[in-house]
Amino acid sequence: MSPSTVTVDVREGIATICFNRPRSLNAITADDYSAFANALRDVDKRDDVQVTIWQATGNWFCAGTDVRSVGGRLTTNTLRDHFLESRIFAPALIMDAEKNEKFSDTPSVASASVDRNYYHDAELELHDPTAANESLHRGLKARQISMIALGGAVGTGLIIGTSTALPRGGPLGLFLGYMFIGFVCWMVMCGLGEMAAYLPHSKGFAGYATRFVDPALGFALGWNYLFKYLIVTPNNLNAAGVVLTYWSGARKVPKEAWMAIFIVFIALFNLLGVRVFGEMEFWFSSIKVITLIGLLFLGIIIDLGGNPHHDRIGFRNWQHPHGPMGHYLKAQVHEESLSIFLGFFAVLSNALFAYIGTELQIPAAIKRTFWRILVFYVGGVFVIGLITPSTDDLLFTATKAKAGAAASPFIVATTLVGIKTLDHVLNAAILCFVLSAANSDLYIGSRTLYGLAVEGKAPRIFAKTNRNGVPWIALITCLLFCLLVYLNVSSGAAKVFGYFVNLVSAFGALTWISICISHIAFMRALKAQGRSRDSLPYKAPFQPFGSWFALITTTIILFFKGFDSFIPWKVDTFVTSYIAIPVFIVFFLGYKFYYGTKFIPSEKVDLTTGLKAIDDAEQAFLAEEEAKGPRSFWGRIWDGM
Structure with missing residues (x-):
């Protein structure tokens, strides 16, 4: 040698x-x-x-x-x-x-x-992963990670997206739709949790698709995930603009100026490095969690009569003006039953958008995430349906929305019952909520593009980092997509919000579908190689049937979510509802044909490599936790949250 x-x-x-x-x-x-x-x-x-x-x-x-x-x-x-x-x-x-x-x-x-x-090997250049200009910095503290994870369990879809879903599906349709998609989301997370608990690694969903199904699926999934964050960031900036329009003073400032301020705001915090980002997101996430809990309690109090009018609302909004279900597109379809069904299906698509991103909680805690879904999402939409009339003109997506319409149904409810000043406080908290989401989405998007570049799946230039460990070229690229928010200047915030919801929910649905396919392949490999599911560190309930159910359900929603683009025909809605599907297929087939990859037979899937290192790391972690001694009372409360 x-x-x-x-x-x-x-x-x-x-x-x-x-x-x-x-x-x-x-x-x-x-x-x-x-x-x-x-x-x-x-x-x-x-x-x-x-x-x-x-x-x-x-x-x-x-x-x-x-x-x-x-x-x-x-x-x-x-x-x-x-x-x-x-x-x-x-x-x-x-x-x-x-x-x-x-x-x-x-x-x-x-x-x-x-x-x-x-498995193929593209003609990649070798590089030193510790090169000064191609490495990220690790600076997040434990308290920051915990709070960001807790706050990240809920996105703007619940706080603002329900303003669209409530008029379409009605209070009962909203509740049932979110509960149904919540179960689908949980099944996706359970499947991902089994894979993550068995073989955790840093490549995320795409890594499992590459290892268990086909490298081409991993490639397409990685880019699909990037596209989602390239769109969801301007969506949250647009939502911030909607929140601002509630204040008459803010409406005097041109929309373009507010959008520029928001873009500069999130850009600065991302450029300053992970330490600054982590500290800011800690406080933003704290505000988010406090706001969510406060809104739930406030809604219950308002419904039970604890408001200036001493009006006990109860289930009144489930009865008027036309019952508990929405009547979506009734003027076009002329059939009440069909209108109710279309309204419910529209809620499913909206709920899918709201739940997108929850899969990031894996593998932290499946059971905790289940309770977060139940309390925050299902409990939240139930309270919204109780206290907010589905036809009120204060909803910014209402047919006859008023100037200064509220971005959130919670704000509508506080306004209707005459609670002064509180609506402004809540609106300010919601503004922090959506800006936090935009900030973290930009962070994830830039790191996703950086990761693709490091793996050789994107141009190497995106792997460049500055002295703060920020992938600045990837960050600037993601910031350029934030300029899409200026579409709301000519098209209107509500319409642009609908465009972004269509795109994000489509990219998110493809992510869920790919996760389910990966988990099903993982289950088949276990069976083909004579391994019992009982040997898994985490054995999820309802599996593998849960993954099949989630796969079929999400696929149906993906292909039919744009039904309203045909009633009547709307080109813009059709394109934003379905463009993600051909994009995903092009990336998958292009990679597959160019590199000649093949689907991996179940008996050939590698289920063993790396397990010893994981077991060693787990033993070291358990020894470290045991050395720390028992947790305090408040420590156990925090862990439970």
């Missing part, structure tokens, strides 16, 4: 192996591969040594390889011949016949007849 080809450095139980010369896969010769294979095989025979690969991205390895960042290096565990027969060596077998003949001198490596059929 030539020292100019491969370097092996063993220190304190860690063996570092790296190529010295080549900067791209094409520059690596068959002899280089052979030298690397021999070095890795020799080192990997030692159980007391952990192997790290220097100057490589995750895309070097097959989907079954556990690759994680450890001190800037990429670590592989329990690889052995499986690793040698996978992605890193596949190019040597397929680049040209001459290299293939040379490489066949190494039988164990030349037998790469399995993984290379399902």
